[in-house]
Amino acid sequence: MNFLASKAQLRASLLRWSLFLVPLIVLLGFLGGQMGSPQTAWFAGLAKPAIYPPPAAFGIVWSILYVLIGFALALVVSAWGAAGRGVAIVVFAAHFIGNLAWTAVFFGMQDITGALIVLGYTLVTLVAVIAAFWRVRRSAALLLLPYLAWVAFATLLNYQFLALNPDGGGSGSTEAVERVRL
Known part of the structure; x- marks a missing residue:
């Protein structure tokens, strides 16, 4: 059965997806942030x-960005029947894994080089996400531009x-290490 959804149905779908995805993305970002902390002696010594x-800027910026990311994803997910929708969602999922991994690598593993590699992956895949979102909903891609700027800065x-x-x-x-020579 082929039929077009009314504008009201499309808005309702976007609203439902937004109410689900925005808090989910914010929660995942929060949980990813728990994988390490700048409140360590290692980070203080850098x-x-x-x-x-x-x-304090990091918490504020990431909170805003995760809301924008969640809403951009909701715009794409709610675009039923749009060409490239499935690909855009898969590309986003592959990208977001890198986003969430950075804190664990930088703060948790205390690996600055590894974290830079993760950010390189995140930056490249974010460009792919923006391109994929652009094909589905341009407004979703535009919502990700502040995120792109922040990832480039990061x-x-x-x-x-x-x-x-x-x-x-x-x-x-x-921990202090005492070496004993025999």
């Missing part, structure tokens, strides 16, 4: 780049952390 913003910031801390901030261990 040399900070001049462009490092105040720590990549630069991560690179500067690596440049200032080429040894990765030490051994990664915060």
Whole structure:
């Protein structure tokens, strides 16, 4: 059976998807953020780049970005029958794994180089997501542009952390080690 949905039905679908996906993306972002913390002796001991913003900025920016990401995804998911919708959703899922992995790699594993690689993956796949979203709903792609700017900034910031801390901030261990020579 082929039929076109009314504008009211399309709005209702977008509303339902938004009410589900926006909180889900915010929750996943929050849970990803729990995989590590800047409140460690390792991070406190790192040399900070001049462009490092105040720590409170990260929570504010990511909260806003996760709402935009969730709404952009809802726009795409609710576009029933749109060409490329399924591909856009799969590309987004592959991308978002990188987004969520960064905190675990940088803060959890204390691996600045690995985190830079994760951000490179996140940046490249985000460009692919924007292109895929553009084919489905241009407004969804446009909502991701602030996110692209922030990921590009985060990549630069991560690179500067690596440049200032080429040894990765030490051994990664915060416990004192006593070496005994026999």
